[in-house]
Amino acid sequence: MLGYFGPAGTFTHQALLSVSDEEAVALPSVAQALDAVRSGQIDGAVVPIENSVEGGVSATLDELIAGDPLVIVGEIVIPVTFGLYTRPGTRLEDVRHVLTHGHALAQVRQWLSRELPEALVTAAGSTAGAALEVADPGSRHDAAVCARVAGKIYGLDEVAYGIEDNPGAVTRFVMVGRPGPVPSRTGRDKTTLVAYMHEDRSGALLEILEQFAVRGVNLTRIESRPTKTFLGSYCFAIDAEGHLHDRRVTEALLGLHRICRDVIFLGSYARADKQPPDVPMGFSDADFHSATQWLATLERPNGDR
Numbered sequence: 313m314l315g316y317f318g319p320a321g322t323f324t325h326q327a328l329l330s331v332s333d334e335e336a337v338a339l340p341s342v343a344q345a346l347d348a349v350r351s352g353q354i355d356g357a358v359v360p361i362e363n364s365v366e367g368g369v370s371a372t373l374d375e376l377i378a379g380d381p382l383v384i385v386g387e388i389v390i391p392v393t394f395g396l397y398t399r400p401g402t403r404l405e406d407v408r409h410v411l412t413h414g415h416a417l418a419q420v421r422q423w424l425s426r427e428l429p430e431a432l433v434t435a436a437g438s439t440a441g442a443a444l445e446v447a448d449p450g451s452r453h454d455a456a457v458c459a460r461v462a463g464k465i466y467g468l469d470e471v472a473y474g475i476e477d478n479p480g481a482v483t484r485f486v487m488v489g490r491p492g493p494v495p496s497r498t499g500r501d502k503t504t505l506v507a508y509m510h511e512d513r514s515g516a517l518l519e520i521l522e523q524f525a526v527r528g529v530n531l532t533r534i535e536s537r538p539t540k541t542f543l544g545s546y547c548f549a550i551d552a553e554g555h556l557h558d559r560r561v562t563e564a565l566l567g568l569h570r571i572c573r574d575v576i577f578l579g580s581y582a583r584a585d586k587q588p589p590d591v592p593m594g595f596s597d598a599d600f601h602s603a604t605q606w607l608a609t610l611e612r613p614n615g616d617r
């Protein structure tokens with residue numbers, strides 16, 4: 313059984329529906345969705361991780377790092393388009409209280425300040441949760457910023473659509489499971505990990521980046537997150553092109569492990585855009601293999617190469 317950050321009608325739900333028609337259970341928060349995977353209640357959960365406008369979903373990254381290990385087994389990228397949905401009968405000009413998820417708010421801020429400058433905006437657990445709350449006749453919130461499907465599910469009126477400030481925004485979601493065999497290499501993969509430095513000193517981040525650079529591994533994302541121990545203490549969440557079983561990625565991880573205090577492996581999985589990696593000359597598996605073979609010849613008698 314799979315799960316997702318719900319309730320029904322979230323963008324996360326749509327992401328899951330785009331890859332699976334299996335029955336799935338809605339969990340009310342990212343933390344609860346991931347804990348349900350940890351406890352074995354469900355086999356996998358879809359959660360949001362990154363948005364092209366607002367950046368990383370910190371709650372997800374933090375929950376993935378904390379607690380019993382979890383791994384990312386797949387990613388889904390979907391466009392996000394928002395509308396404003398009211399309790400039936402409420403017109404746009406009557407809206408006083410708007411409810412939505414923080415990441416949605418970040419993407420419609422200009423529209424809201426232009427069209428509803430007086431409205432009070434409150435953060436909700438999710439966009440669909442906001443729609444569910446607005447549908448309650450006793451609610452003090454009269455409008456939700458959410459997906460069209462959520463407006464429909466919870467019986468709201470659509471008073472505006474396509475209200476995002478940056479058309480073309482996409483959100484990236486991940487399917488998370490318990491640690492086990494890594495999904496097979498497709499040749500178009502990504503690897504996610506979190507690196508903790510030994511100490512705060514000049515060049516420490518450069519050394520982390522070097523492990524990838526000198527092995528021809530391109531990074532698609534790097535984000536610092538507080539380690540939550542003391543102010544100024546950070547770890548680095550990194551997405552790299554390639555699979556754990558690509559030699560250049562294996563070698564980069566070994567290098568990281570040698571120089572870091574800790575490295576959390578968060579999975580290798582097929583990338584959503586199916587882009588092949590740009591492997592520079594000298595960094596393919598075949599190149600590593602022939603270098604290993606050459607090394608083996610060095611100690612043969614009579615210079616037998």
Ligand SMILES: O=C(O)C(=O)Cc1ccccc1
Pocket residue numbers: 317321322323324325360363392413415416437438439440483
């Ligand atoms: O609240 C939702 O619908 C979510 O799935 C999280 C989210 C919120 C805003 C943009 C993309 C995902």
